[in-house]
Amino acid sequence: MIPVTKPYLPSIKKYQYLLEGIYQRGWLTNSGPLYKELTTWLESYLGVKHLLIVTNGTLALQVALKASKLPERSTVLTSTFTFVASPAAICWEGHKALFSDIDLHSLNLSPKILPQPATRQPDVIMGVHVSGNPCDVEALDVKGAKVLYDVAHAFG
Numbered sequence: 001m002i003p004v005t006k007p008y009l010p011s012i013k014k015y016q017y018l019l020e021g022i023y024q025r026g027w028l029t030n031s032g033p034l035y036k037e038l039t040t041w042l043e044s045y046l047g048v049k050h051l052l053i054v055t056n057g058t059l060a061l062q063v064a065l066k067a068s069k070l071p072e073r074s075t076v077l078t079s080t081f082t083f084v085a086s087p088a089a090i091c092w093e094g095h096k097a098l099f100s101d102i103d104l105h106s107l108n109l110s111p112k113i114l115p116q117p118a119t120r121q122p123d124v125i126m127g128v129h130v131s132g133n134p135c136d137v138e139a140l141d142v143k144g145a146k147v148l149y150d151v152a153h154a155f156g
Helices: 012-025 033-046 057-067 085-092
Strands: 075-079 096-100 124-128 146-150
Touching: 012 033, 057 085, 057 146, 075 085, 085 096, 085 124
Parallel strands: 075 096, 075 124, 124 146
Antiparallel strands: none
């Protein structure tokens, strides 16, 4: 295996403390105290009033696509350099994935390669922040297209 990134792992003692509380309460899911604590912390950290925690990034992308209220079979442009979750979420929501090449330096969608106004614009652009390197969000703001981001690699 070739390690691409090394995950941050906090002290196992902290996890032990959290697990003991979970076992004492017997409450694993459904808006338990840790869920509420994380939600409150994230709302403050991100400066938002409403936040939905889901089980994984794929589901988060599906929720974002569904919340966008796109017509069926909308075209969603995304990166060729991404985890399978990005195009899978697009397809699972009934849309068509359209792939664009990446910038060789940033490894993100290349604004230079995005469809030009003379061609059909995508309905949505799904930028992918790769390995903590955010997309050029201003360049991806193409007139007429909604923009969503797969930020699983860049949180925080």
